[in-house]
Amino acid sequence: MRSIDKFNTAVNSGKHICVGLDPDIEKIPDHLKNSDDPVFLFNKSIIDTTREETAAYKLNFAFYEATGIEGLSSLKKTIEYIGNDIFIIGDAKRGDIGSTSAMYAKSVFDYFKCDSVTLHPYMGYDSVQPFLVYKEKLNFVLTLTSNKSADNFETLTLSTNEKLYQKVIGKVNEWNEKFNNCGIVFGATQLTQLQENINLIKDLPVLLPGVGAQGGSLEDVVSLFNKHNFTNYLINVSRSIIYASNGIDFAEKASQELKKLNTEIALLSSAK
Amino acid sequence: MRSIDKFNTAVNSGKHICVGLDPDIEKIPDHLKNSDDPVFLFNKSIIDTTREETAAYKLNFAFYEATGIEGLSSLKKTIEYIGNDIFIIGDAKRGDIGSTSAMYAKSVFDYFKCDSVTLHPYMGYDSVQPFLVYKEKLNFVLTLTSNKSADNFETLTLSTNEKLYQKVIGKVNEWNEKFNNCGIVFGATQLTQLQENINLIKDLPVLLPGVGAQGGSLEDVVSLFNKHNFTNYLINVSRSIIYASNGIDFAEKASQELKKLNTEIALLSSAK
Numbered sequence: 001m002r003s004i005d006k007f008n009t010a011v012n013s014g015k016h017i018c019v020g021l022d023p024d025i026e027k028i029p030d031h032l033k034n035s036d037d038p039v040f041l042f043n044k045s046i047i048d049t050t051r052e053e054t055a056a057y058k059l060n061f062a063f064y065e066a067t068g069i070e071g072l073s074s075l076k077k078t079i080e081y082i083g084n085d086i087f088i089i090g091d092a093k094r095g096d097i098g099s100t101s102a103m104y105a106k107s108v109f110d111y112f113k114c115d116s117v118t119l120h121p122y123m124g125y126d127s128v129q130p131f132l133v134y135k136e137k138l139n140f141v142l143t144l145t146s147n148k149s150a151d152n153f154e155t156l157t158l159s160t161n162e163k164l165y166q167k168v169i170g171k172v173n174e175w176n177e178k179f180n181n182c183g184i185v186f187g188a189t190q191l192t193q194l195q196e197n198i199n200l201i202k203d204l205p206v207l208l209p210g211v212g213a214q215g216g217s218l219e220d221v222v223s224l225f226n227k228h229n230f231t232n233y234l235i236n237v238s239r240s241i242i243y244a245s246n247g248i249d250f251a252e253k254a255s256q257e258l259k260k261l262n263t264e265i266a267l268l269s270s271a272k
Numbered sequence: 273m274r275s276i277d278k279f280n281t282a283v284n285s286g287k288h289i290c291v292g293l294d295p296d297i298e299k300i301p302d303h304l305k306n307s308d309d310p311v312f313l314f315n316k317s318i319i320d321t322t323r324e325e326t327a328a329y330k331l332n333f334a335f336y337e338a339t340g341i342e343g344l345s346s347l348k349k350t351i352e353y354i355g356n357d358i359f360i361i362g363d364a365k366r367g368d369i370g371s372t373s374a375m376y377a378k379s380v381f382d383y384f385k386c387d388s389v390t391l392h393p394y395m396g397y398d399s400v401q402p403f404l405v406y407k408e409k410l411n412f413v414l415t416l417t418s419n420k421s422a423d424n425f426e427t428l429t430l431s432t433n434e435k436l437y438q439k440v441i442g443k444v445n446e447w448n449e450k451f452n453n454c455g456i457v458f459g460a461t462q463l464t465q466l467q468e469n470i471n472l473i474k475d476l477p478v479l480l481p482g483v484g485a486q487g488g489s490l491e492d493v494v495s496l497f498n499k500h501n502f503t504n505y506l507i508n509v510s511r512s513i514i515y516a517s518n519g520i521d522f523a524e525k526a527s528q529e530l531k532k533l534n535t536e537i538a539l540l541s542s543a544k
Contacts, residue, residue, distance in 0.1 A: 024375075069345055093368050097486075100294075103337065104337065120394050122417075123426070124422060125424055127421060146369065147370065153396055156439065158431065171424060
């Protein structure tokens, strides 16, 4: 299945929760720690219990890179284990000058075989274009992020009276006209701005981190999208799913937590 | 030696050229390609002939990540081979929310043992802070980059009449007051802007890519810095050094090219 088709299949069937596989070796259950590859074993167990219910998996590369080659080996094994049927986001937040970005694209798409990537907009079009030429992939560009310091630069007002992140959304729409494989990252903690910019976003796929540990509300985000009949979105949830328990039942509890969130979305959608 | 001391030792002794070890397997000499680790062998040969004359080595992670675990193993071996006496820049252009940036910092500083890193400013202070807390390291934040699309966002005018990249330079100065281990990346192709902002940059260490293949002029950049008695800078040169020859004499030619650039800088400095 093409990467973009996997995304569409998920969201069109009402699946919007993306499980963030961001394993921190210090937080995974003790009984896994003596195995050969605790991180992979942790991920594998969670994939086994969540595969049917998740819209996608998002793997933040930082959590794997932290332990170097060992971690990247766990990353590769995890992606192979997920297989070809579920949308995989390589949350790598890359961006460099063109010829170098092409190397990053090779890494995320050809080597790690992700369906999708997250990208920094700062350096502009030619830093993003080497990813866009992978026509069947989906490229999520950072716009307004979920962290507090988003107000350092992202929300600055330009001389045109736009905010910087709004200018970025506009550019992503331009790039999408040409390549038809762009999306945006928008923090779930930024609800007012999401509401204000829903028309500017048009039909761009939206990836929303920030629900749960970072303070974003699932109900608020889903209600907003429902109100606008906007279905092209994934909400990433990591910690509250993967660390739902740190006992031997962690994978079962992860699945229960995911089902709970899916039920909440279904109820909100049926009530609209 | 502390990372920052390595930087200072280099620039204070008049060394300003940083060799960019960005090996592309398709461009390295044929006679290396049958070895176990052609990329490491290529780097090792160049390090052997340039070690005495270089100010620093910059390793762009993209070139290693492109081949996955194999490439990252070459990266790690290369950094170990350079050893502890020469300033090493991990050109990884990272940036994520705080807890995740901490994982990237762990990767670049603790695992790969770089002295320094390059960072995206887009997400603001809390995305950079986990790197800054490594007090003895040096953190180069992207400001005005050397690529054409720098005009998409970096040079946008804010409502305060500043350009975005100028606002970034201002923030980096603020962060530097607290941590004293910040620098900036400024494209060597952006000479007019470098001239205009030399006072804004204050004493921040400056890393300049873009000389050579990208069109920046060594003479222009060095003359400008000399005029302002500014010595806190590294000019990265990659392709014209590491691919000075693709025969068996590649390492010797790389060394000759580096010496030629060093002589040019010395002449410009003595003539000022």
